[in-house]
Amino acid sequence: MLSVLALSVLGAITLVFGLIDSLKSVLELVSSHLMPYFLPSEVEPLTKKFGPWAVVTGSTDGIGKQYAAELARRGCNLVLISRNLDKLRAVASEIEKQHSVKTKIVVADFSKGAEVYAHIEEELKDIPLGILVNNVGINYDYPMTVCEVPTSKAWDLINVNIGAVTLMTKLVLPRMVAKGRGAVVNVSSGSELQPLPLMTIYAATKAYVRSLTLALREEYAPKGIYVQHLAPLFVSTKINAFSQRLLDGNLLVPDAGTYARHAVASLGRVNNTTGYWVHGIQYTLVKIAPEWLRTKVGHHLNRQFREEYDQNKVKAE
Numbered sequence: 001m002l003s004v005l006a007l008s009v010l011g012a013i014t015l016v017f018g019l020i021d022s023l024k025s026v027l028e029l030v031s032s033h034l035m036p037y038f039l040p041s042e043v044e045p046l047t048k049k050f051g052p053w054a055v056v057t058g059s060t061d062g063i064g065k066q067y068a069a070e071l072a073r074r075g076c077n078l079v080l081i082s083r084n085l086d087k088l089r090a091v092a093s094e095i096e097k098q099h100s101v102k103t104k105i106v107v108a109d110f111s112k113g114a115e116v117y118a119h120i121e122e123e124l125k126d127i128p129l130g131i132l133v134n135n136v137g138i139n140y141d142y143p144m145t146v147c148e149v150p151t152s153k154a155w156d157l158i159n160v161n162i163g164a165v166t167l168m169t170k171l172v173l174p175r176m177v178a179k180g181r182g183a184v185v186n187v188s189s190g191s192e193l194q195p196l197p198l199m200t201i202y203a204a205t206k207a208y209v210r211s212l213t214l215a216l217r218e219e220y221a222p223k224g225i226y227v228q229h230l231a232p233l234f235v236s237t238k239i240n241a242f243s244q245r246l247l248d249g250n251l252l253v254p255d256a257g258t259y260a261r262h263a264v265a266s267l268g269r270v271n272n273t274t275g276y277w278v279h280g281i282q283y284t285l286v287k288i289a290p291e292w293l294r295t296k297v298g299h300h301l302n303r304q305f306r307e308e309y310d311q312n313k314v315k316a317e
């Protein structure tokens, strides 16, 4: 009798937690994607809320480039960090022509690991940074098993996807804390939702970013720092060059400009978001399935991408 009662109580508690979790997902979806449209955007501009300068890593292409342009549109001066000087100069000049903001460029190849940060620290030391966007990230060239991933690529994934977000945050945060304000946006990926076979290391690095971000927020929110976990699903950028279908884009796979416009609208307003309302709906629906099922579906999807990549390679030869 006692054991039946204990089991019933346990079942009821599990059900309540499950329902709270599902309700939270739906509330997060609604708040992250609708709230920004209802809150007046100009009440407190980003520059006033966080500070006059933003730094964006990986800002010469894709999401980072468009995110930087969107910040400039909102009046933020920009430090652009990326690996290619010519591309940096071109992006900086494009942004300065279109918006009345200042830019500074810093060349850094994050795949080189520890050695790049002293130079970045020196370049940033006199800049009153208010926003750090940890965007830089790389993926495999195409879906493959762990043993197929070249060792150098595995290190690049660790240094770029894990190293940069960690060390850039450590580098920029103390001065934000001293001022009692600042924002850190960590670009993760929908692939942090579950293990992702054939992109195993990539997805694992993004699970790291999620964990880092959520714990960082607990540590630094009381010190006035806003920390956002930004987890896009597919966006049409060259990181997905293995699939023409992804490069072509559609409603589910927006171009980087569309994505960045939505993502920046959520900055300072929502803690955890995919950054784009269609992705928000996808994310919420995907989360309903158990992790083992999501892992199998992810594996299946990546097998299809691999087939597409192999077929296109054969055609090209």
Ligand SMILES: NC(=O)c1ccc[n+]([C@@H]2O[C@H](COP(=O)([O-])OP(=O)(O)OC[C@H]3O[C@@H](n4cnc5c(N)ncnc54)[C@H](OP(=O)(O)O)[C@@H]3O)[C@@H](O)[C@H]2O)c1
Binding pocket: 057, 058, 059, 060, 061, 062, 063, 064, 065, 081, 082, 083, 084, 087, 108, 109, 110, 111, 112, 135, 136, 137, 138, 160, 187, 188, 189, 190, 231, 232, 233, 234, 235, 236, 237, 238, 239, 240
């Ligand atoms: N696109 C998606 O579907 C998607 C989905 C989920 C999450 N994300 C995440 O979004 C972020 C941006 O991805 P994206 O799609 O915009 O990729 P992308 O188009 O390939 O752009 C990546 C940017 O990072 C720079 N970069 C790459 N390696 C670097 C290095 N070693 N050192 C310095 N800079 C480097 C690139 O420089 P170059 O211009 O020289 O190439 C480029 O500016 C990543 O963190 C990615 O994981 C993307």
